[in-house]
Amino acid sequence: MVQGKESEAEARLYRCTRTVAAALTHVLCIAFTVFLVFLSRPGSSLFSWHPFLMSLAFSFLMTEAILLFSSHGSPIRKFAHKTKGRIHWALQGLCVTCAVGGLAAIAYNKHLNDKPHFTSWHGLLGLITVCVVGLQSLAAAPLIYHSLAKGWSLAKLKRYHAASGLVTYLLGCSSLLLGLCSTWFTGSVSSYIWYLSALCPALSALVIMDQVSRTYTAKKRLQS
Numbered sequence: 001m002v003q004g005k006e007s008e009a010e011a012r013l014y015r016c017t018r019t020v021a022a023a024l025t026h027v028l029c030i031a032f033t034v035f036l037v038f039l040s041r042p043g044s045s046l047f048s049w050h051p052f053l054m055s056l057a058f059s060f061l062m063t064e065a066i067l068l069f070s071s072h073g074s075p076i077r078k079f080a081h082k083t084k085g086r087i088h089w090a091l092q093g094l095c096v097t098c099a100v101g102g103l104a105a106i107a108y109n110k111h112l113n114d115k116p117h118f119t120s121w122h123g124l125l126g127l128i129t130v131c132v133v134g135l136q137s138l139a140a141a142p143l144i145y146h147s148l149a150k151g152w153s154l155a156k157l158k159r160y161h162a163a164s165g166l167v168t169y170l171l172g173c174s175s176l177l178l179g180l181c182s183t184w185f186t187g188s189v190s191s192y193i194w195y196l197s198a199l200c201p202a203l204s205a206l207v208i209m210d211q212v213s214r215t216y217t218a219k220k221r222l223q224s
């Protein structure tokens with residue numbers, strides 16, 4: 001009896017912690033994007049579009065596209081799953097568009113300044129991230145047009161989509177973190193602001209990892 005009460009209290013504490021963590025992630029991913037808008041002042045130069053569009057794509061759009069499925073932190077928790085799916089596609093479509101735009105801006109800026117391409121870890125991982133997010137979106141087509149993947153169950157497709165989506169998200173967070181190590185960013189902010197900025201992709205990565213892994217381990221437990 002006492003043990004039952006204890007585990008109930010424990011479960012409530014976990015739920016509460018996850019709700020707070022998800023709410024904090026919403027705040028941080030919006031704050032990070034707004035901060036980069038102020039810092040880069042999009043439109044002030046060709047380069048300025050790069051940090052702006054990339055933070056919009058990977059800090060705001062992709063985080064929100066995944067968080068909307070969270071049972072603790074979704075702003076549209078009560079909506080039908082199908083509606084959530086549609087909003088997810090729209091946000092992911094915008095994410096890919098911004099990522100391609102951000103890549104085009106930095107690549108063209110380097111071309112105009114006669115600088116070599118993809119020479120830093122950030123540039124290299126960034127390029128891989130943009131290719132992977134594009135592939136991930138294409139590979140998601142069978143979830144809508146199931147006839148494209150004959151012989152694959154929808155449950156299996158969803159599991160692969162979630163697992164590869166998590167890898168893509170972690171690539172995005174790593175590229176953001178490496179972007180924060182660029183001389184442009186480190187030269188523009190104090191070390192205190194740098195650590196606060198780095199906290200945003202780091203914390204979001206932990207919360208999203210927890211959300212995706214828990215959803216799929218729970219489903220597996222129900223299936224077995």
Ligand code: HEM
Nearest residue numbers: 051054058107117118120123126127175176179182184185
């Ligand atoms: C996930 C998000 C991001 C991706 C996928 C990404 C991708 C890239 C790529 C592919 C390049 C190399 C382009 C070339 O060599 O032609 C690059 C360069 C650059 N990025 Fe990003 N970026 C991201 C976020 C950021 C952020 C948030 C900042 C600033 C805070 C930033 C700052 C820079 C700078 C200064 C360069 C030029 C120097 C270098 O090549 O390392 N990036 N980025």
